[in-house]
Amino acid sequence: MQIDVTGLTKVYTTWNRGSTFGEVIKSIVHRNKSDVHALKGIDFSIDKGELVGFLGPNGAGKSTTLKILTGVLYPTAGEVSVLGVCPWKDRKKYVSQIGAVFGQKSQLVWDIPPVDSFMMNQAIYRIPERDFRRTMDRLTDMLAVREQMMQPTRNLSLGERMKCEFIMAMLHNPKIVFLDEPTIGLDVIAKEKIREFIHEMNREGVTFILTTHDLDDVERLARRVIVVNHGAIVFDDEITALRRHFGAKKIVTASGATACFCDDAGRELPLPAGVTLLNRLSPTDVELECDTTVTDLSALIRLIGDTSGLRDLSVQELPIETVIKELYNRD
Amino acid sequence: MRSIRSSLKTLRAVAFVTWKEWAAYRSHMLLSLVVGPAFFLAQVFIWHAVFAGQETLGGFTLEGMLLYYGASSVIYYLTMDFADWNLQMLIRSGRFLTYILRPMSHRFFAFSQKVGHRMLGFVFEFLPVWLIFFFVFRIRLIPAEPVWTLISVALSFVILFLINYSTGILAFWMTRTDGIRALIRLLRDLLAGVFIPLSFFPEAVQKVLFFLPFQFVSYVPVRVFLGSYELGGVAIDIPVIVAIQAGMVLVMLLVTDLLWRLGIRKFTGAGV
């Protein structure tokens, strides 16, 4: 496997300094130690060319994992092997083969054109001139920023800037690219372009590890999802399995000819087992969540048709937010 | 009368919030306990060496010279601020917009912030440094005329604020004010007698300095503290120079008013 992680543990020691003046004075002499278990011995492996989404609530251990994988942080225990190297032991050699894009931390210099920042990277990563020109031309064409990269970064739109951040990250042809909230704040079109780009590079064999809160990104990009919570992995499988993980729940939006599951006075009538009312759009229109292991869809649809007369119907998968929320809330 | 009372209430409220904000950075303030005395110690060595064999220099005895620098130092901790940096930061980032939307003069708001910040500075900078000067350096920093000194220091508190605030207003016209602010700070300190008493400058220069607001920031209150004022060969009674200082406050108020009116028209809120 390209990336192998075994028993990865990270414990932070924080010192409680106290807030009242008395506590602060006391803390000069004796400080209370408290341990934060950011990672509790996690295991996973990622193969070459995968596109993996890392999800988890804030403080779950995502950024800690990312920092360790990029060689920036030392773990407390456990083993990590990426491209055959231990990231933090062989840092300089290791990082020359990886790239990273941070949605909220820019690598470009604000007052000068991105192309100048690219040239700095050439010197930093020791990219031979011809390879550099070829890669830069190719990437700028793919992302259509040929002209924009000649203008000072501060004159570019957020979308153009992010595209340039991607180019920065990939000028040295990294084998693995880490993405941290890469599409945050972008408009729909810019997001599309970035996602297309990631897909294209992934098809060429670049491994992508994506950390994000944007579930659209996850749905459209990742084939595999790892969910981290409270320092442990609570889910590691294909994205299709994610929905199935919570039973076969479906969202049914129904429009009845007459009142649907409510009486003339507007009071709610009881629903069949396994069915919950998500949203009442009007006396005749409802949004229901149906657990098909309890009441199957055909039974529910027949019931609606019998009691209210069915005018319109749509059946959808559980939105991924709901699934994720449930995973986050667990344990 | 009501507006004065409500202004005082606002001042108190803002000052206390600022106090609490900055209390988190107490340890940064405590650095003054090293910085202030260190600079002063250097002066002690310099003047002891330079006075060897001289009774007076520039109108000061050795003791008087050290009192001058000691007083400068503690008065600095009572009156300093960075209103220029604050204002230019707000304007540059566009955050200034949120202040225009408030029914309150930003100048008064910034002044209230200074009051709160200096209250903290009084406890964590002025008092400890004064004690160090008194007990470690044996510099008896007791004002010759306490009441006049108090008034003079209070006036320089306001004048320094207005000078710095005016400098900050320049951010309406320039995208980067680092250079101009550094220049004004340099001139302000030099011409306020911070580096060397103004009596060392050529007499012609001293006469010009009398009319600039800078001497009222440090030189005047220090002189009042020491008990006698003299510049450009002219000695002036304490009550008179303090009155002139009060007049300079009015002048600076007009200057900031004018700069403000000109500058606010230029504000575009860019960067928000």
Add this chain to the structure above:
Amino acid sequence: MKHWTWMLFTRSLRTSFAERAAYRGDFILSFTVSFLLELITPLVTLLIYNAGTAFPGWTMEEALLIQAVFLLARGIAFPLFFGMVWIVFDQAVQGTFEITLLKPRSPLLLTMLRGIDIEGFSRMLGGILLVAFTVHRLPAPPLSGWLLFILFVSLSILILFGFALILAASLFVWIGNARVIELMESILVFSRYPGTIFAKPLQWAFAVGIPLSMIALFPAEALLGRFSIQMFFAIPASLVFAGAGYLFWNRMIRRYAGGGG
């Protein structure tokens, strides 16, 4: 292999220039002001001598020479090394130091180069001018004086580099404290004056402890043909000081990587 680092250096210079040129007016002002700021101590010295007194054992030109050397050493060290302090300050406060650690180069090299500030070279220019001016009005130093001068100025720059390392490293722990620079200034003030104004024990401390005397005093004395045994001890002390700064930097980086939340 070597040419990549040279390329990095030249491109960093270009970047600093381009960044500054984006705000031309401010650059010219800042350039001038940093130079003027350094002239304050010489001005004060001038005014003192004008008032009819002196630093015992030093003529005005000799005293000014010390301050000229200080300006020169600062003018070389500051543009090259002290931008690093503000880079680390920003990156520690915003939590963006990871970006530096993600590059296949020494973080020290990268922060130093990113911090190169060509505005600071005004001091170097001023230093050269002031040194030339004062040396011109003094008896010509012998060749040995000049050689020793070059050695001592190199050590002086090394000491200032050590200061920069200590300041920057401390910002990893004392996050957001912009006043550390003030702290350093309050220490450096002691290096700008003739050593005779300090008591003997302090003179030794400034030679062997924190080698402040090597920053300006000893190079000036070398040009004046005055030698003291303290100079001899200050040479290893300078190397030790810079080495300690480097070790401190490394320690703080490790701490940042091992502990950072």
